[in-house]
Amino acid sequence: MATTRRKPLSRERILAAALELVDEQGIEALSMRRLGQALGYEAMSLYNHVSNKDDLVDGILDLVLAEMEPPPPDGGLPAIRSSAVAAHEALKRHPWAAHLLASGRIRPARLRYMDALLACLRGTGFSAETTYHAYHVLDAHIVGFSLWQTTHGSIPDDIEDVGAFVDRMVPTSTFPHLHEHAMQHLADGPHQDIPAFEYGLDLLLESLERLR
Amino acid sequence: MATTRRKPLSRERILAAALELVDEQGIEALSMRRLGQALGYEAMSLYNHVSNKDDLVDGILDLVLAEMEPPPPDGGLPAIRSSAVAAHEALKRHPWAAHLLASGRIRPARLRYMDALLACLRGTGFSAETTYHAYHVLDAHIVGFSLWQTTHGSIPDDIEDVGAFVDRMVPTSTFPHLHEHAMQHLADGPHQDIPAFEYGLDLLLESLERLR
DNA sequence: GCCGTAAGTTTACGCTGTAAGATGACATAC
């Protein structure tokens, strides 16, 4: 039994394990020692396949970015809409990735997405100046909304009565409107969150349509 | 000369020093040891005035939130506009704070701002459902745009030829549209960034106006 | 003098990323 039963390490296996760990336990739970343990190796062994922790984080972010299809240059506003929805859904699956994007961690795939979005806007007939602003608004919505949704949905798992939880965190007496807002979220349930994203997105797209 | 020359510690002095340190060197430069050193005390002495590092970070975030005036409930869309601009300007002065807000660090002042914004929307005549969505879009724009601007503007200080820097990071050959976009940013200069924020904001507000 | 309280310091613990060196397995060359 001297032979090792472990599957050998590889960059792919390390990234897959890191992605799983981060999706389940959050980005702050990712440490080289913990990841090594999850794989059955020592922390330092990971450095044979990954140059450092930053490289590791870039690697899993790239996996998420690969889930976002950039819009085709001639797709018009419908293509922008569906690529935005796809990006939002990827960020919803991997909430930590929205934080990384918001922290300015720029990856080639991200640049390609940005460039494709700009190209699509130009191809749709917007002026350079309008494209400049439309891009900002769209990107802020995609990332900003995903972030908001992430933090907003962070209700502790061990809460049984969610309504009572909201009552305690956001009492009607001091925050009447915020309380109402939170209750709307609860009433709709999480399945309604994507429509909320799309509602705002459509608001933006209609405004842009009128600008063209 | 046995008497100490140091001004005594206090929560206010600690928070002020932390805010200065973080504004100058970024949130990741904030450690208890470094902050203590900046004040001329040992790290552990800070714990007599601050319960832990989280409390410290909450404290400086509260200082930033105090710079954001919530909209009055009967101010209508103009009040929403100016409070959004004020919030954006505060986040521009303290870029790290946008990250904290985006990370879901909720403070009472933040809840008050959210409640006031919702109240103002309701007071402006929006239905509960439209308010629900309008709030998301506005908040995503405020935080999302500020974040984007922060990360985008993070050009190393020691760069002399900014144009060449952009050429290297975003070559025209591979990212033609993104290159154009970056050049627009450079041509306008940082003084134009707030107008960019307001341009997008006005786009949103006009859409909302039409929904009412 | 004495005591209580509060502020500041020292030391220590477990955690982090990772540099440096030791160990061992295996392929190639002679």
Add this chain to the structure above:
DNA sequence: GTATGTCATCTTACAGCGTAAACTTACGGC
């Protein structure tokens, strides 16, 4: 067969982090 080189892995170590616990020092009230 043996020597050599290469490479993955592990061990050890270091500086930094937040902070708990214990200690010292200063001061106000009796």
